[in-house]
Amino acid sequence: xxxxxxxxxxxxxxxxxxxxxxxxxxxxxxxxxxxxxxxxxxxxxxxxxxxxxxxxxxxxxxxxxxxxxxxxxxxxxxxxxxxxxxxxxxxxxxxxxxxxxxxxxxxxxxxxxxxxxxxxxxxxxxxx
Amino acid sequence: xxxxxxxxxxxxxxxxxxxxxxxxxxxxxxxxxxxxxxxxxxxxxxxxxxxxxxxxxxxxxxxxxxxxxxxxxxxxxxxxxxxxxxxxxxxxxxxxxxxxxxxxxxxxxxxxxxxxxxxxxxxxxxxx
DNA sequence: CTAGACCTTGACGCCGATGTCAACGCCAGG
DNA sequence: CCTGGCGTTGACATCGGCGTCAAGGTCTAG
Numbered sequence: 001x002x003x004x005x006x007x008x009x010x011x012x013x014x015x016x017x018x019x020x021x022x023x024x025x026x027x028x029x030x031x032x033x034x035x036x037x038x039x040x041x042x043x044x045x046x047x048x049x050x051x052x053x054x055x056x057x058x059x060x061x062x063x064x065x066x067x068x069x070x071x072x073x074x075x076x077x078x079x080x081x082x083x084x085x086x087x088x089x090x091x092x093x094x095x096x097x098x099x100x101x102x103x104x105x106x107x108x109x110x111x112x113x114x115x116x117x118x119x120x121x122x123x124x125x126x127x128x
Numbered sequence: 129x130x131x132x133x134x135x136x137x138x139x140x141x142x143x144x145x146x147x148x149x150x151x152x153x154x155x156x157x158x159x160x161x162x163x164x165x166x167x168x169x170x171x172x173x174x175x176x177x178x179x180x181x182x183x184x185x186x187x188x189x190x191x192x193x194x195x196x197x198x199x200x201x202x203x204x205x206x207x208x209x210x211x212x213x214x215x216x217x218x219x220x221x222x223x224x225x226x227x228x229x230x231x232x233x234x235x236x237x238x239x240x241x242x243x244x245x246x247x248x249x250x251x252x253x254x255x256x
Numbered sequence: 257c258t259a260g261a262c263c264t265t266g267a268c269g270c271c272g273a274t275g276t277c278a279a280c281g282c283c284a285g286g
Numbered sequence: 287c288c289t290g291g292c293g294t295t296g297a298c299a300t301c302g303g304c305g306t307c308a309a310g311g312t313c314t315a316g
Contacts, residue, residue, distance in 0.1 A: 114205045
């Protein structure tokens with residue numbers, strides 16, 4: 001299938017697909033006329049990339065998943081490298097949530113203060 | 129005081145301070161030689177900006193706080209506009225945390241799956 | 257006088273994942 | 287043949303918050 005069709009099936013733009021290719025994530029055979037020609041595996045790869053990106057992964061982080069699919073596995077997360085990325089991501093999320101909670105708590109505090117001293121008092125925050 | 133001193137006191141760079149000025153957040157009187165000359169209020173404003181940025185606010189979002197200080201208030205969050213930003217931010221944080229939790233849960237699921245079917249099975253995610 | 261530490265404005269670089277436009281080739285239908 | 291809808295590569299634009307370099311002016315100490 002050609003790039004337009006793939007884009008539609010995957011739910012993204014042709015520009016994005018070409019970008020993935022430029023980053024070495026999506027290979028492409030060429031038809032006689034020079035058009036990119038994708039097969040079912042490419043479709044699965046593209047979908048894997050999109051779903052990971054949608055979740056919040058960086059393009060780079062999808063690489064192990066792509067490699068895993070290309071290696072013949074039925075799922076992109078069937079390989080240890082990919083699983084490792086899952087774990088890293090979970091840690092990142094935990095850290096992020098922790099910081100957000102801290103900030104949230106801080107903001108609540110500020111809200112309280114702002115209410116009480118309806119006009120004055122000069123606090124000061126900080127983090128990071 | 130001059131920009132270098134202010135930067136040091138606030139804990140940021142002169143570049144950043146000039147940037148805030150370019151965005152209309154930090155006014156500046158000029159000495160005879162053309163150097164920027166800051167007073168105590170500017171110091172407080174700059175600190176307010178920095179602390180909000182450190183917490184995760186966008187520069188634009190600090191505007192109400194700056195205006196509040198400039199209006200003569202002892203605290204940047206003494207005005208309703210600023211407080212509103214606090215509230216918005218808290219909501220944003222809640223949304224963010226919620227999504228992160230969802231993703232986290234999803235990732236845990238994938239991890240389980242990946243363990244069980246040590247090699248095959250093709251799932252598919254999605255969000256956003 | 258000169259070095260050097262400060263200041264000035266202006267402008268380009270960065271990061272990530274595309275959007276968008278340009279200028280062109282390929283191919284099918286009327 | 288021509289139009290229009292696909293494809294191609296290339297390259298610049300976007301967003302935020304600066305970093306960093308360039309090319310100069312200012313002021314102070316030695």
